[in-house]
Amino acid sequence: MARFNSFRFNAWYSRCGALALVLLGLVCAHPAQALPIFARQTGLACLACHTVYPELTHFGRMFKLNGYQLDNGKDITMITDEGKQILALPAVPNLGLFVMLGDVQLAKALPDSNLGGYTSLSNGGVELPQQLSLLYGGKIAPHFGAFAQVTYDFSVDTFNIDNSDFRFADAIVLPNKQPFTYGVSLNNNPTVEDPWNTTPAFGFPYVPPEVAVPYPGPIINAGLAYEVAGPVGYILWNEQFYAAFGAYRHAQNGSNSPGNAILGEGGPVDSATSTAVEGWNPYWRVAYEYDFDRYTAEVGTYGSYFKIYPGGGTALAGPTNNFTDIAEDFQFQFIGENNSATWKGTYVKENQALNATGPSGLGVSNATDWLSYLSTDFTYWYKRRYGFTTGYLSTKGSTDKLLYDASGPYTSPNNPLLPTGVVNSANGNPTTDAWISELMYAPWLNLKIVLQYTHYSKFLGASSNYDGVGRNASDNDTTYLLLWFAM
């Protein structure tokens, strides 16, 4: 999810021949949400857990934190003589399908990677499907449930593991009759365990177009999605106070280790990998939700500390680049019979201690850099059928000439005269401001049509001629039509 604004820092400066792929591939969205399989298991209509998917209601958050346990169908069960239940397997497997069909139009086409002109056919292509996900969601055993997803992505023409969350959870009743839930989520993307839609894994924008031009973002913003995995323990007190702590280490799925000399794509985690993390890397989250009348208000904070090897042919040993992300978030939600409205936002500040690369010529100018990311959006739905969203994304950061103005993907060794551009910042600054508007129509609770328009008032540090070869920020504006259904 939301990966187009989360371009990996490492990938950013180690971009090379794979950049064409990066442009169209690594920025891929990885949605993972509303599941008719949950509806099938629980017997509840989508509206119990969602306003309109993927946004969760209070009930949906409780369902997730309690381990996807509600059950309405027949179970295959086994109870011992002592009365202990040792099996509660849903008789019908909780499998589902999630399909997104997209059509994207960039205001100005990307340059042809061989010819250098703005003639690429990648503009305006219909993607059928943009993504197709196979899912398992729901109860596996008492107190143990999962939400796991394998996604086919049109732009990279392959199946990949997607957001996955295997979760143990249980609840006790405190002496004062308040509930206390505790659990552990084993997952592959920091913030996947979180139940609010303010954090990156399931945050806004829910569905970015595939052909959007990427720009840098903090590492917690899906920058290590599916490249790391780890356990996150959590507690929820009185349906109000939530705290989670976990640690991630490298997951050997290698989708970000292109061109491994021995095994090719998906190879071992080695120096070709640009996102190999050293050891265990902590992640934390604290949030408080207050419910009154038909409103819920949430404030929270989350963050992580990741030590990442520079990759790009450098041995996976010695100093690492260290990323400290600290974020705040809020959500204000109204859910009535006919109207629902949500205003939410998050602000991430990332400090980068570039111990491994530093000003050593490995593609960065500074010993330390910083990035900040602000996202806020307002969504309204009428009768869960007609809706609109308006949102604003703002990325800022320190100027780093080498990092953001490295040779772009269109500089071919065979033809050094081709222009750089599109993902290069002439002034070496990552500042990017995006305005997103969406019109939505959901004729059924499990199908919606989204028309999204993204306008960039600033891209990689400037409004006009940001890449030094004539491309303006607004040339990257995208119009995106999406048909999204789940079954």
Place this chain on the structure above:
Amino acid sequence: MKSTKIKMTVLAAAASVVMSWLSAPVASAQDAAAAPPAVAPADRDWAEYKAITTCRWCHGPEGNSISPIYPALAGQKAWYILEQLQAFKAQTRRDPFAMGIMWGMAAQLTETQMIALADYYSKQKPPFASKPAPFQGAMIAREAQQGKSIYNEGIAATGVPPCSACHQADAGGNDQFPRLAGQHALYTIKQLIALHNGTREQAVMNGVAAPLQRSDMMAVAYYLESLR
């Protein structure tokens, strides 16, 4: 022609009210009341656990729901909660949220568990009269005033009987009619609409709600919400 039709409707409604008072649903309620099912300690513990760790997501702490789109259950009559849970499980109560949420929630409940849950909620402290939002205060007070008159005297012109005749003057309910006092107005309105248009089938109340205007429903609902 039109007035004849209205008269017919009123007559039919009145007749159906009288008929249904005398017929099956009441009798079954009386049975339930006559022999309140005993709840074993283990089932009582189970119900308390379930109520606090699951039902509470919508129905709130001790059955005092926070969001008015979900009903408060605290202090509701046990026989009535049991009857509703049975109807959800049997999928015979068909108003939208019953269908979208409670059908699933009740699907795996056993009779014993339903009895225990009903018992648990009936023993919780009934909801306090909720305070209307400040900007709605005056409007709601006006509505409630009108609602009080409908509740106690009915609407003679359209043949709506006084609600108090069955639900008691304090709207506390009894062995045959459910408690209404303190219920969220939005929930009561929603149910009156469902009873009015028949998506929720209940012989007595379908008849009573048939001639109700939306404004009558709001008035009564706000009055009930103001009661403790």
